[in-house]
Amino acid sequence: MDIQNYKEQLGKTKTFIFDVDGVFTDNIVYLLPDGEQMRTANVRDGYAVQLAVKKGIQIFILSGGKNEAVRKRFEMLGVTEIHLGVSTKKVRLQEWIDQGLIDPSTTTYVGDDIPDYWVMQMVAMSCCPCDAAPEIRAIADYISPFKGGHGCVRDILEQSLKLKKFWLDDESTSW
Numbered sequence: 326m327d328i329q330n331y332k333e334q335l336g337k338t339k340t341f342i343f344d345v346d347g348v349f350t351d352n353i354v355y356l357l358p359d360g361e362q363m364r365t366a367n368v369r370d371g372y373a374v375q376l377a378v379k380k381g382i383q384i385f386i387l388s389g390g391k392n393e394a395v396r397k398r399f400e401m402l403g404v405t406e407i408h409l410g411v412s413t414k415k416v417r418l419q420e421w422i423d424q425g426l427i428d429p430s431t432t433t434y435v436g437d438d439i440p441d442y443w444v445m446q447m448v449a450m451s452c453c454p455c456d457a458a459p460e461i462r463a464i465a466d467y468i469s470p471f472k473g474g475h476g477c478v479r480d481i482l483e484q485s486l487k488l489k490k491f492w493l494d495d496e497s498t499s500w
Contacts, residue, residue: 330466331450331466331467332484332488334433334449334450334466335433335450335467335481335484335485335488336485336488336489337431337449338382338431338432338433338449338450338485339382339383339428339431339432340382340383340384340385340427340428340431340432340433341377341382341383341384341385341432341433341434341435341481341482341485342385342386342387342418342427342432342433342434342435342444342448343384343385343386343387343434343435343436343478344387344388344414344435344436344437344438344440344441345386345388345390345395346364346388346389346390346437346473347436347437347438347454347456347457347473347474348435348436348437348453348454348473348474348477348478349366349367349370349473349474349478350364350365350366350473350474351365351472351473351474351475352437352456352473352474353365353474361392362392363394364392364394364395364474365474366398366474367474367475367476367478367479369476369479370474370476370477370478370479370482371398371402372479372500373478373479373482373483373486374399374402374403374404374478374482375402375403375500376482376486376491376496376497377482377485377486377491378402378403378404379403379496380486380489380491380496382482382485382486383406383427384399384404384406385404385406385408385421385427386399386404386406386407386408386409387408387411387414387417387418387444388408388409388410388411389410389411389412389414389440390409390410391409391410392409393409395407395409396409406426414440414441414443414444415443415444415447418434418444418447418448419447422447429447429448429449430449431449432448432449432450433448433449433450433451433452433481433485434447434448434450434451434452435451435452435453435477435478435481436451436453436457436461437453437454437456437457437458437461437473438457438458438461439458439460439461441453441461442460442461442464445461445464445465446464450466450467451464451465451466451467452465452466452467452468452469452481453465453467453468453469453477454468454469454471454472454473454475454477455468455469455470455471455472455477456472456473457473467481469481
């Protein structure tokens with residue numbers, strides 16, 4: 326997809342589906358003695374997510390991970406569609422399409438690794454961070470210049486919000 330087409334599609338996107346690990350995080354996991362795993366998240370990614378939610382853009386989280394701290398973070402940002410512990414993302418996405426929850430022609434998927442491969446091809450546009458797996462970069466319509474956990478989500482959402490004239494308006498200056 327060339328730059329004009331990807332910008333056009335981002336402007337049409339009504340739903341974003343995001344993987345978590347490797348997109349919102351940098352793939353570094355701290356293993357705690359109790360077996361819990363701790364991750365870091367980019368605050369600016371979070372700002373863009375909450376603004377998109379305020380502006381009526383659907384945000385879905387689709388992750389194989391099961392960490393409840395991840396759920397709490399997205400709930401704090403206003404996301405209601407948080408699906409953790411999903412073993413086969415392709416099946417879940419097809420369920421959403423069949424149920425009419427999403428329209429693939431106005432949906433963008435953001436992933437970074439092999440579990441995202443098939444779902445990225447089921448929607449109108451696919452994106453990934455610049456440090457995604459080679460197979461994912463090969464099929465992505467847009468590769469963010471930012472790494473996962475280092476502004477990739479902000480980059481993609483900011484572009485979409487700007488195209489919709491939702492960036493730097495009265496609502497954008499508050500959380």
